[in-house]
Amino acid sequence: MSRVRTAPAIQAGAVPTDVIWAFRDRLHRVGEHRLWQGTADKGTTPVLYVDYVRYPARRVAWVLHHGTTPVGLIKADCGTPLCVHGPHLTDERSRQADQVRYAATIHGITLAGPCANGAHDLADYGYARTDGDVGCRGCDNARRRTTRHDHEGASTA
Ligand SMILES: [Zn+2]
Ligand SMILES: [Zn+2]
Numbered sequence: 001m002s003r004v005r006t007a008p009a010i011q012a013g014a015v016p017t018d019v020i021w022a023f024r025d026r027l028h029r030v031g032e033h034r035l036w037q038g039t040a041d042k043g044t045t046p047v048l049y050v051d052y053v054r055y056p057a058r059r060v061a062w063v064l065h066h067g068t069t070p071v072g073l074i075k076a077d078c079g080t081p082l083c084v085h086g087p088h089l090t091d092e093r094s095r096q097a098d099q100v101r102y103a104a105t106i107h108g109i110t111l112a113g114p115c116a117n118g119a120h121d122l123a124d125y126g127y128a129r130t131d132g133d134v135g136c137r138g139c140d141n142a143r144r145r146t147t148r149h150d151h152e153g154a155s156t157a
Pocket of ligand 1: 032033034076078079080083084085088
């Protein structure tokens with residue numbers, strides 16, 4: 001196993017043919033889903049091994065379906081564990097696009113321009129809260145990091 005290495009990030013239009021075949025070989029169709037029959041890291045992250053190279057299966061699925069290079073973490077939006085069906089997958093960019101659409105449709109909010117702290121672009125980080133206020137994931141993340149830090153400091157004191 002020591003020979004196994006992780007593949008460089010797969011780019012759109014550059015998936016090796018034997019990887020495509022190996023990927024398709026491990027799909028199991030259940031209803032509208034395509035469940036992963038291959039290896040899964042921690043039981044939740046589908047991975048593909050071809051010639052001792054490790055490929056994240058959802059990334060392969062994304063590139064084959066969308067023809068674009070995914071941004072950030074890819075999740076199965078259908079909530080079905082190990083589903084790697086292209087149309088069911090979301091990445092950072094598509095999830096943010098959904099937030100922008102949701103804010104506009106449900107709350108009439110246009111997510112654009114700087115957040116309340118002026119630190120982030122709402123087009124990239126904004127979301128509409130259920131009460132119609134605008135939130136910022138960038139600020140949320142910064143706050144979460146700070147909170148955790150304070151907590152650690154308190155526990156070691
Ligand atoms: Zn699915
Ligand atoms: Zn912000």
